[in-house]
Each structure stands twice: as C-alpha cells, then as structure tokens.
Amino acid sequence: NAGVMQNPRHLVRRRGQEARLRCSPMKGHSHVYWYRQLPEEGLKFMVYLQKENIIDESGMPKERFSAEFPKEGPSILRIQQVVRGDSAAYFCASSPFQGGGTNEKLFFGSGTQLSVL
Amino acid sequence: GDSVTQMEGPVTLSEEAFLTINCTYTATGYPSLFWYVQYPGEGLQLLLKATKADDKGSNKGFEATYRKETTSFHLEKGSVQVSDSAVYFCALKTQGGSEKLVFGKGTKLTVNP
Numbered sequence: 276n277a278g279v280m281q282n283p284r285h286l287v288r289r290r291g292q293e294a295r296l297r298c299s300p301m302k303g304h305s306h307v308y309w310y311r312q313l314p315e316e317g318l319k320f321m322v323y324l325q326k327e328n329i330i331d332e333s334g335m336p337k338e339r340f341s342a343e344f345p346k347e348g349p350s351i352l353r354i355q356q357v358v359r360g361d362s363a364a365y366f367c368a369s370s371p372f373q374g375g376g377t378n379e380k381l382f383f384g385s386g387t388q389l390s391v392l
Numbered sequence: 393g394d395s396v397t398q399m400e401g402p403v404t405l406s407e408e409a410f411l412t413i414n415c416t417y418t419a420t421g422y423p424s425l426f427w428y429v430q431y432p433g434e435g436l437q438l439l440l441k442a443t444k445a446d447d448k449g450s451n452k453g454f455e456a457t458y459r460k461e462t463t464s465f466h467l468e469k470g471s472v473q474v475s476d477s478a479v480y481f482c483a484l485k486t487q488g489g490s491e492k493l494v495f496g497k498g499t500k501l502t503v504n505p
Contacts, residue, residue: 278435279435281435310493310495315497316497317398317481317494317495317496317497317498318436318481318493318495319495320492320493320494323492331492333492334492366435366436368435368436381438383428383435383436383437384435385433385434385435386435
C-alpha cells in the first residue's frame with residue numbers, strides 16, 4: 276500500500292505564475308488535510324477536505340489560494356499569482372476517518388517545496 | 393489561540409547520550425498531544441501520543457508524559473542512536489471535533505557515532 280504521494284517534490288515558479296500541488300491520499304482514505312511550513316516556522320493548518328467537499332478552510336489565505344479534492348484523482352492545492360512569501364514546504368496528510376481520534380491513521384506525505392523566484 | 397513551543401535546535405548528540413526535547417503548550421480545554429518525527433526525505437510520522445493528563449506515550453524507546461500542571465509534553469530517550477537523527481515536531485489537537493493539528497517549529501536532532 277503506497278503512502279501519501281505528493282508531487283512534485285520541488286516546484287520553482289516566478290512571481291505571478293500559478294503553482295499546482297498534487298496530493299494522492301493513501302488507498303481507501305477520503306479525508307485530506309493541507310499544511311504549510313514557512314521557513315523557521317511550524318506546520319500551519321490550511322484546509323481540510325473530503326471527496327468533493329471543503330470541510331474547513333479556516334487556515335487558507337483569503338485570496339489566490341484554492342483547494343479541491345474531486346471524486347476521481349488527487350487533491351490539488353492551487354496558488355495563483357505566486358509571490359515570494361508563498362515559498363514554503365506544503366504537506367498533505369490523509370485519513371480514512373473524519374474523527375482522527377489519536378491519529379494512528381493519519382499519514383503525511385513528504386511535502387512539496389515551493390520556491391518563488 | 394492554541395500554540396506549541398518547542399526548544400530550538402539544532403541538537404547534536406553523541407550515540408548513547410540522553411535526549412530531552414522540551415515542549416510546552418497553550419490550549420483551551422484538554423487537548424491531545426503528539427510527537428511526530430520526520431526522517432530525511434520522508435513525510436511526518438506519528439511517534440507517540442497522549443490523550444489525557446498523566447498519560448505516558450512511548451514508542452521506539454522514546455517517552456513523553458502529559459503534564460497538565462506544567463502544560464508540558466517533553467520528549468525523552470535514554471540512549472539515542474545514529475538512526476534517530478531526524479526532525480521532531482510536538483503537536484496538539486483540541487477537543488470539539490476539530491481536525492486541525494497545531495505544531496511546534498520542530499527540532500532537528502543529529503546523532504553522531
């Protein structure tokens with residue numbers, strides 16, 4: 276059973292371009308979480324999705340950022356018109372449950388490092 | 393709001409040394425507490441957890457005790473190995489159905505032979 280797959284591992288964009296980060300959850304997992312880690316900071320929650328639904332987007336910046344988790348295919352985190360401050364590591368996690376409880380079934384991907392030039 | 397504070401790294405130890413990584417938290421209610429580990433090139437993995445006061449989480453020789461009176465969850469290991477070199481994250485999850493984890497900044501540990 277493959278783990279949570281994120282791609283690309285590294286993404287370089289120029290200011291103003293769009294960045295699309297992909298997350299394929301573990302097989303059988305229908306709950307996806309996105310976190311962002313800015314330099315010298317801890318991981319910060321961004322958004323929680325189930326298939327075709329956004330459950331909690333309280334951590335998403337109000338502009339330029341969007342996320343989806345379609346019925347088929349990976350979850351996508353999209354950043355439009357990137358700025359240098361978007362440079363960070365973006366982590367995805369998946370779970371088969373809504374209530375994670377003690378998190379034994381919450382698995383993280385290796386992250387995508389976004390660099391904005 | 394809820395927050396987690398970890399001791400700053402990096403931490404460098406010799407093999408078989410004793411490890412402590414301090415973690416304190418601020419939260420409303422009674423959070424669950426976690427330590428995650430990230431080995432080079434990999435995703436975060438759950439190392440251990442505690443869900444109520446005085447619980448002790450343990451795994452792979454690591455331990456941490458949920459101390460409500462000091463709002464702490466310090467990570468300890470009696471004898472570290474080179475293979476323990478990684479980044480360690482303390483985290484909490486509050487009650488109430490929220491799925492959000494609140495993480496500390498992480499502490500990088502390097503163990504030399």
